[in-house]
Amino acid sequence: MLRLDEVHISLIELTTREERTIRRQGMTNEEPHERLVISLSQSRLYGATFLRGFKVMPTLMSALIERWRPETHTFHLPCGEVTITLEDAAYQLDVPINGMPLVFCNTYKVNVLISNLLGKDAPTDVIDGLRVRMTWLEREFRVAEQSTEQEVIYAARAYLLTLIGGILLPDKSGNLVHTQYLPIMEDFAVCRQYSCGSTILAFCIVNYVRRP
Known part of the structure; x- marks a missing residue:
């Protein structure tokens, strides 16, 4: 256990400041433009935009890592065993947990998909297999007062893609x-019918138990 390891990296974390603001490299801390709010709300993912910049406590993270048991997918705490549930995903992330499962098909051509759903051709240097750089999405899809309704829809899809990634x-x-997430954003009214929370929870559990 960590408390028995004198050279564990957590000792460095424990001597640093208590709180840190975590921000993914490709995700902005800026609030979405007010013209994006309608589309984001229709998708049922607007609530997750408030997680753009969030603080964590390294000491708490280290304690939870020590208490995690991959065999049972639970945290062993003095009060008993606890785990992350769909209810947690709904409360903490404000994402839908009821609805259709997310099933992806990766047989598409990425350039065609981006052109059709984002309205722009992506340069080759921002494409990596079936993935796209979030910094390009953030830079290219900006909303202004003079933006057309179609441009706002493209920007909303790009914003949701950066939120997911x-x-x-x-x-x-x-x-x-x-880019496999783009097709579910083709229609925001359909997007809200997917159980995004169950996908996020499964993703979380898989990455908890994954070995290096």
């Missing part, structure tokens, strides 16, 4: 998000 379902790259 930056906070909800991030990978180790820190600046890439999979």
